[in-house]
Amino acid sequence: xxxxxxxxxxxxxxxxxxxxxxxxxxxxxxxxxxxxxxxxxxxxxxxxxxxxxxxxxxxxxxxxxxxxxxxxxxxxxxxxxxxxxxxxxxxxxxxxxxxxxxxxxxxxxxxxxxxxxxxxxxxxxxxxxxxxxxxxxxxxxxxxxxxxxxxxxxxxxxxxxxxxxxxxxxxxxxxxxxxxxxxxxxxxxxxxxxxxxxxxxxxxxxxxxxxxxxxxxxxxxxxxxxxxxxxxxxxxxxxxxxxxxxxxxxxxxxxxxxxxxxxxxxxxxxxxxxxxxxxxxxx
Numbered sequence: 001x002x003x004x005x006x007x008x009x010x011x012x013x014x015x016x017x018x019x020x021x022x023x024x025x026x027x028x029x030x031x032x033x034x035x036x037x038x039x040x041x042x043x044x045x046x047x048x049x050x051x052x053x054x055x056x057x058x059x060x061x062x063x064x065x066x067x068x069x070x071x072x073x074x075x076x077x078x079x080x081x082x083x084x085x086x087x088x089x090x091x092x093x094x095x096x097x098x099x100x101x102x103x104x105x106x107x108x109x110x111x112x113x114x115x116x117x118x119x120x121x122x123x124x125x126x127x128x129x130x131x132x133x134x135x136x137x138x139x140x141x142x143x144x145x146x147x148x149x150x151x152x153x154x155x156x157x158x159x160x161x162x163x164x165x166x167x168x169x170x171x172x173x174x175x176x177x178x179x180x181x182x183x184x185x186x187x188x189x190x191x192x193x194x195x196x197x198x199x200x201x202x203x204x205x206x207x208x209x210x211x212x213x214x215x216x217x218x219x220x221x222x223x224x225x226x227x228x229x230x231x232x233x234x235x236x237x238x239x240x241x242x243x244x245x246x247x248x249x250x251x252x253x254x255x256x257x258x259x260x261x262x263x264x265x266x267x268x269x270x271x272x273x274x275x276x277x278x279x280x281x282x283x
Contacts, residue, residue, distance in 0.1 A: 096118065119157070210245070
């Protein structure tokens with residue numbers, strides 16, 4: 001096994017299914033009427049409870065995700081209130097915000113509230129992006145990533161494989177991510193849903209694993225390379241092979257609108273395979 005020390009991260013969907021954008025890969029868009037749970041704001045006491053569960057499941061990162069195009073003053077206040085409540089109870093937990101397109105001023109406010117990192121994925125190559133979204137641009141995403149770094153937050157930026165893109169598109173996206181020099185990169189594999197315009201994941205298991213390897217080769221050895229959404233559905237019994245191909249992190253527990261593996265079972269499987277689950281973030 002190439003990487004023995006691994007890192008775990010957990011996701012909390014704090015605002016679900018209220019997005020007016022038309023991203024063809026996302027069930028959170030109201031345009032596609034996917035059968036998911038929808039709510040405007042999860043109660044803070046529930047979010048804090050889930051943060052404690054994440055820590056008990058050995059997660060070093062806890063990501064606060066909202067549906068929608070991006071940050072506004074109201075959403076900044078909501079995320080800031082959550083961050084302060086969590087940091088009061090769990091000061092060492094790496095807090096990640098994932099709230100869409102963001103201005104420099106809004107990102108600075110989140111940093112003041114205790115957010116450590118901000119996740120904003122490019123999702124695809126610049127060339128392919130208009131095929132999967134028309135309500136905002138790839139350039140908006142790239143600029144947000146630059147704003148994140150300017151605000152002094154750690155940048156987490158990745159994308160989705162398996163949406164019908166070419167290998168050239170995949171290489172182009174990875175090159176753009178490398179230019180941004182993020183601290184971590186999440187790799188997602190498209191998870192089909194009958195409500196979405198995209199109907200299938202175009203990847204075989206071996207292609208998915210090879211893309212993990214390509215991502216590591218492109219981004220280098222220092223980055224946290226995390227396999228996130230679509231891991232179970234795409235790789236099935238081979239999902240832990242991602243560590244042989246260069247990943248050193250996965251998401252534990254549920255995702256935004258899909259269920260993940262039961263965390264206790266995941267931990268048991270990882271420990272039986274001899275992995276050292278680290279509580280220290282990559283610097």
